[in-house]
Amino acid sequence: MKKIYYLLAVLIFLLFPFVTTSPYLQSLMILTGIFALLAFGLDLMFGYTGVVSFGHAAFFAIGAYITGILTERMEWSLAATIPFVIIGSTICGLLIGLATIRIGGIYFSLASLGFAEIIRLVALNWSELTHGPMGLVLNPEKLRLIGSIPLKGEMAFYYLVLITVLITIYFVYRMRKSWIGRALMSIRDNEPLASSIGISPVLYKVIIISAGGGIASIAGSYYGYYYGLITPMVSGVHYTTIALLAVMVGGRGTLAGPLLGAAIFALVPELIPGEFSDLIFGAILLIVILLSPNGLAPVLTRTFLSFRKKFNRVKKKEEGELDVGT
Amino acid sequence: MALFVEELTKDFGGLRALSGISFSVEPGKIVGLIGTNGAGKTTCFNVVTGFSKPTSGRVMVDGTDITGKPSHQLARKGVIRTFQQTSLFGKLTVYDNVRAGLHRHRGSSALDVLFNTRKYREDEKKINQQVDNVLVQLGLMGRSGIQADELSYGEQKRLAIAVALISKPKYLLLDEPAAGLNPQETSELSSSLASLRSDQFGILLVEHDMKMVMEICDYIVVLASGKLLAKGTPEEIRTNTAVIEAYLGGGKKESVNSR
Numbered sequence A: 001m002k003k004i005y006y007l008l009a010v011l012i013f014l015l016f017p018f019v020t021t022s023p024y025l026q027s028l029m030i031l032t033g034i035f036a037l038l039a040f041g042l043d044l045m046f047g048y049t050g051v052v053s054f055g056h057a058a059f060f061a062i063g064a065y066i067t068g069i070l071t072e073r074m075e076w077s078l079a080a081t082i083p084f085v086i087i088g089s090t091i092c093g094l095l096i097g098l099a100t101i102r103i104g105g106i107y108f109s110l111a112s113l114g115f116a117e118i119i120r121l122v123a124l125n126w127s128e129l130t131h132g133p134m135g136l137v138l139n140p141e142k143l144r145l146i147g148s149i150p151l152k153g154e155m156a157f158y159y160l161v162l163i164t165v166l167i168t169i170y171f172v173y174r175m176r177k178s179w180i181g182r183a184l185m186s187i188r189d190n191e192p193l194a195s196s197i198g199i200s201p202v203l204y205k206v207i208i209i210s211a212g213g214g215i216a217s218i219a220g221s222y223y224g225y226y227y228g229l230i231t232p233m234v235s236g237v238h239y240t241t242i243a244l245l246a247v248m249v250g251g252r253g254t255l256a257g258p259l260l261g262a263a264i265f266a267l268v269p270e271l272i273p274g275e276f277s278d279l280i281f282g283a284i285l286l287i288v289i290l291l292s293p294n295g296l297a298p299v300l301t302r303t304f305l306s307f308r309k310k311f312n313r314v315k316k317k318e319e320g321e322l323d324v325g326t
Numbered sequence B: 001m002a003l004f005v006e007e008l009t010k011d012f013g014g015l016r017a018l019s020g021i022s023f024s025v026e027p028g029k030i031v032g033l034i035g036t037n038g039a040g041k042t043t044c045f046n047v048v049t050g051f052s053k054p055t056s057g058r059v060m061v062d063g064t065d066i067t068g069k070p071s072h073q074l075a076r077k078g079v080i081r082t083f084q085q086t087s088l089f090g091k092l093t094v095y096d097n098v099r100a101g102l103h104r105h106r107g108s109s110a111l112d113v114l115f116n117t118r119k120y121r122e123d124e125k126k127i128n129q130q131v132d133n134v135l136v137q138l139g140l141m142g143r144s145g146i147q148a149d150e151l152s153y154g155e156q157k158r159l160a161i162a163v164a165l166i167s168k169p170k171y172l173l174l175d176e177p178a179a180g181l182n183p184q185e186t187s188e189l190s191s192s193l194a195s196l197r198s199d200q201f202g203i204l205l206v207e208h209d210m211k212m213v214m215e216i217c218d219y220i221v222v223l224a225s226g227k228l229l230a231k232g233t234p235e236e237i238r239t240n241t242a243v244i245e246a247y248l249g250g251g252k253k254e255s256v257n258s259r
């Protein structure tokens, strides 16, 4: 019964490029998808496991630069760079996780901020590899998905991002109801109790930092490939903020939350351009957190459920059945 | 086959909270660990279960030295504790709290989960069955969908025991399971603990309720200011002059002979 709604949502997204052929709207959807990946990665750490990262953009940057460098230097296809993106981000996730998580959660939070800054400085100064502040520029004529299949135009990118987001959501959906999800959430809720029943907080946190970082790095890889320009800015506070805001406003630890939040923060700068968008970001966060501390997703689910209940009741009345008040 | 505590000593700065304590817990037995407030009972739990490191001494589980190992490793050896301050996964449902307790007995891999294999689905079914049994055992069946935060105090205490119990302890350490319960709840808990007694596992029970301790324990260890005051059967402890002296002389809330 519930599956129907999921399938319906997927169908709408699949048909979207046919509904509107406007490249502008499609590009907004692509950006939403990329931000959603970034946010899903963060939500694994923050929403499910209670690990706060202030340097999520570091992984975004790692993905963007690995893809950028391998594409520009070696003329690799996007698909060929992805394994290296995942290996690179996993190694970084393991290193920073193992080095800090043992000492305590707050040390990871601070170290992650420093880590993102280090990545930014390396990108800025290692000019032979990164072209410094000018950034890497990818030739749009040469972009290829895999082998010699070109990756060109909004529609192709749209489907690439959509499929990746759908796979991510599917895995999160599987994970959250399983022993994996319970282990993560038990660590979030009560670390000593979790370890007293055999769940290792350090192990799971390190794994989830690597997994969350891995998803963010794929987001970064797509981002760099799609815009064709990769500058040290990708490791800046901006993208960490977007991910944190998307998760908090959308609803942490929910399936729809990161996607919803990503849509909001991808669209707002388009509606309100320039200096004011940061102000609006802050205002949205404040208003949502004050009205619904757990974000928008729980509110929408509740509204939807009560709407459906009302609808069912009306239908039953029409059929002349007694409403026994479910 | 036993949990051995050997010459355990724990200092907090200048304070010797435990000094040279030795005792053992065998499967099938319930051992009481009693003593007035501040005697060192919780400290003993923390050291045995890896939450703090001893200054000296050893903890042996079934012949393996596990002194100072982190608590999740001890859990894997079957040493499971509850906490004096009732401790739950507050945002999870009652059902998921108990299911989390089965973590180390899961029968599916991460890949099984992500690809929803049959192995995973069958394992979850088995897990749910066990959870239902434990919920019935502890009278929480009707509450399974409720967030742990929202349970009554008594229910929370029972849920904490359910979480520990389902993780199939070989040695179950309970820190004041009856604290804050009314007399009826206490006697219910007492009889369900007595009925839990099986050859599968041993219980180390810290409890101020003397009636309960005297009723269900096979053996009692008495601490006073971190030192071993007495060891023996409930009958021996009841008539031990040093124990009576410590309890009555100290003017504490409980009495060894209280019924």
Ligand SMILES: Nc1ncnc2c1ncn2[C@@H]1O[C@H](COP(=O)(O)OP(=O)(O)OP(=O)(O)O)[C@@H](O)[C@H]1O
Residues within 6 Å of the ligand: B012, B015, B017, B035, B036, B037, B038, B039, B040, B041, B042, B043, B044, B084
């Ligand atoms: N982390 C700590 N740091 C310093 N002193 C501590 C610490 N934990 C316990 N103590 C001290 O060690 C002594 C034993 O405390 P413990 O909590 O083990 O007593 P208890 O027997 O469990 O008492 P109660 O019946 O009140 O729970 C007390 O004097 C206490 O103040």
Ligand SMILES: [Mg+2]
Residues within 6 Å of the ligand: B041, B042, B043, B084
């Ligand atoms: Mg205590």
